[in-house]
Amino acid sequence: MEKQHHIQLVPGDIGETVFLPGDVSRAKVIADHFDSAELVVSNRQYNTFTGLYKGVKVSVTSTGIGGAAAAIAIEELVKVGAKNLIRIGTGGMMQTWLPNPAILVITGAVRGDGTTREYFPPEYPAVADFYMVENLLKSADELGIEVHTGYEWSHDAFYAGSTLSKLDILAIEKPWIDAGVLIASQEASTVFALASARNVRGGVILASAGCHQHPEKSASPEEMVTAISNATKISLETALKLHALDHKENK
Amino acid sequence: MAQETEHRQHHINLLPGETAPTVLVPGDPGRVELFAKEMDEAWKVAQKREYVTYTGKKDGVLISCTSSGLGPSPTAIGVEELIRVGSKNIIRMGTCGALQPFMRAGDIIIATGAVRGSRCTEEFISIDYPAIADYRIVRASIDACERLGLKYHLGLVRTHDAFYLESPWAHGDYAARLKPWVDLGVLAVENESATMLVVASMQGVRAGTILLSSNPIFGEGEDDPDLEAHKRDLVRVGIETAKVLHEMGLDED
Numbered sequence: 001m002e003k004q005h006h007i008q009l010v011p012g013d014i015g016e017t018v019f020l021p022g023d024v025s026r027a028k029v030i031a032d033h034f035d036s037a038e039l040v041v042s043n044r045q046y047n048t049f050t051g052l053y054k055g056v057k058v059s060v061t062s063t064g065i066g067g068a069a070a071a072i073a074i075e076e077l078v079k080v081g082a083k084n085l086i087r088i089g090t091g092g093m094m095q096t097w098l099p100n101p102a103i104l105v106i107t108g109a110v111r112g113d114g115t116t117r118e119y120f121p122p123e124y125p126a127v128a129d130f131y132m133v134e135n136l137l138k139s140a141d142e143l144g145i146e147v148h149t150g151y152e153w154s155h156d157a158f159y160a161g162s163t164l165s166k167l168d169i170l171a172i173e174k175p176w177i178d179a180g181v182l183i184a185s186q187e188a189s190t191v192f193a194l195a196s197a198r199n200v201r202g203g204v205i206l207a208s209a210g211c212h213q214h215p216e217k218s219a220s221p222e223e224m225v226t227a228i229s230n231a232t233k234i235s236l237e238t239a240l241k242l243h244a245l246d247h248k249e250n251k
Numbered sequence: 252m253a254q255e256t257e258h259r260q261h262h263i264n265l266l267p268g269e270t271a272p273t274v275l276v277p278g279d280p281g282r283v284e285l286f287a288k289e290m291d292e293a294w295k296v297a298q299k300r301e302y303v304t305y306t307g308k309k310d311g312v313l314i315s316c317t318s319s320g321l322g323p324s325p326t327a328i329g330v331e332e333l334i335r336v337g338s339k340n341i342i343r344m345g346t347c348g349a350l351q352p353f354m355r356a357g358d359i360i361i362a363t364g365a366v367r368g369s370r371c372t373e374e375f376i377s378i379d380y381p382a383i384a385d386y387r388i389v390r391a392s393i394d395a396c397e398r399l400g401l402k403y404h405l406g407l408v409r410t411h412d413a414f415y416l417e418s419p420w421a422h423g424d425y426a427a428r429l430k431p432w433v434d435l436g437v438l439a440v441e442n443e444s445a446t447m448l449v450v451a452s453m454q455g456v457r458a459g460t461i462l463l464s465s466n467p468i469f470g471e472g473e474d475d476p477d478l479e480a481h482k483r484d485l486v487r488v489g490i491e492t493a494k495v496l497h498e499m500g501l502d503e504d
Binding site: 107108109110111112120121122123124125126127129130133134149151175176178179180181196197199 | 363364365366367368376377378379380381382383386389390405407431435436445452453454455
């Protein structure tokens with residue numbers, strides 16, 4: 001098979017579980033949590049590292065920001081053998097009853113983005129894979145890391161829905177806040193809907209950074225380092241559990 | 252959260268305390284009687300319009316069953332009013348048309364989410380909002396099927412309004428209408444789940460869906476000779492799911 005157009009990978013280059021940070025530099029931060037890791041390819045914003053974690057081959061590919069770039073990565077990763085896609089990212093907290101930063105296991109997404117609108121009819125739901133949710137929660141519990149579950153509002157225009165926006169974001173977000181949606185970010189709807197449609201598992205774990213009602217409570221850079229590290233540890237243990245689940249089913 | 256009131260709810264005719272924390276919701280009012288027969292003891296609590304409610308006990312666990320009637324409008328009313336009398340776990344227990352060729356009559360489907368092809372909940376919230384089953388109810392439903400030794404499929408279902416556009420008895424080319432959903436891997440088509448999931452999840456209440464494939468649309472055998480036995484299986488899965496939720500500590504008031 002020829003190298004995939006954007007991610008520049010061929011089958012064999014990646015493990016069955018691939019972590020998907022948005023931030024290009026975070027690919028290495030996540031790979032540093034593996035027992036061993038090597039940079040496979042760096043092309044555009046797509047940096048891929050592959051290595052071993054407790055004997056299981058795992059990978060990380062940065063997607064860049066937004067659904068459009070994430071969809072390209074997902075389509076191409078599935079073609080070269082990815083079975084479990086776990087986005088590890090950040091977002092803006094929309095609920096005041098949660099701590100900030102909090103670590104969130106996302107169970108579903110509001111499809112406020114344009115990419116999934118082009119792919120799927122609007123009534124198609126963006127749902128996290130059930131086994132992904134269950135194993136992320138089990139892993140967090142075993143590691144003693146507090147996590148919360150709920151929905152992400154996925155949208156395209158960062159400067160129309162973040163603490164750095166000049167707009168009245170609480171008015172824009174009111175329907176979602178009132179419905180209990182936890183966090184604003186950009187990629188979960190694409191990860192969930194596209195993974196379901198391609199018959200692979202999609203999961204999302206986020207660390208909240210900005211705090212929409214109280215921007216002064218936004219997380220510090222040091223707090224974010226810890227939160228991302230914890231989200232990565234949870235994701236790595238989840239990769240092991242999914243590996244055990246898949247290779248038991250295949251026997 | 253639940254807004255408990257002391258008057259009888261306008262349509263379901265229930266007061267807080269008359270139902271268990273876990274309520275099973277068939278579309279068919281007649282199936283509530285089937286629920287009552289499968290329980291160790293059960294008593295009728297209310298009957299008004301298409302809403303029939305029984306509460307009962309199975310192996311010491313208190314469980315209720317309220318029919319929703321057919322389609323999104325009565326389902327949205329029923330779920331809203333159940334939340335107002337304090338329901339914590341609301342589980343649809345209905346029939347559907349299976350869409351995938353590998354599915355058979357009598358198969359159980361556990362929904363992880365639903366396509367929002369029904370218009371009703373767009374009055375509450377934009378179509379962008381997802382209809383998702385609570386993962387704890389999904390887990391309890393899986394455990395229930397495994398305990399009872401029943402085969403199940405896990406995945407998305409399609410909820411829509413016009414039965415006579417998407418069923419084996421539909422007008423015109425129903426296969427062409429359903430093809431996009433079949434291609435997306437959607438397991439079944441029915442009329443109530445998305446409404447229930449959206450109304451409940453918007454208020455932070457757990458909801459889920461367990462369906463019986465009564466009419467496989469593209470599989471073999473459009474008529475199920477064992478339909479009555481399979482409906483009993485469905486009710487048994489519902490009751491077992493409520494028991495698992497009790498064991499998980501998720502049915503406390």
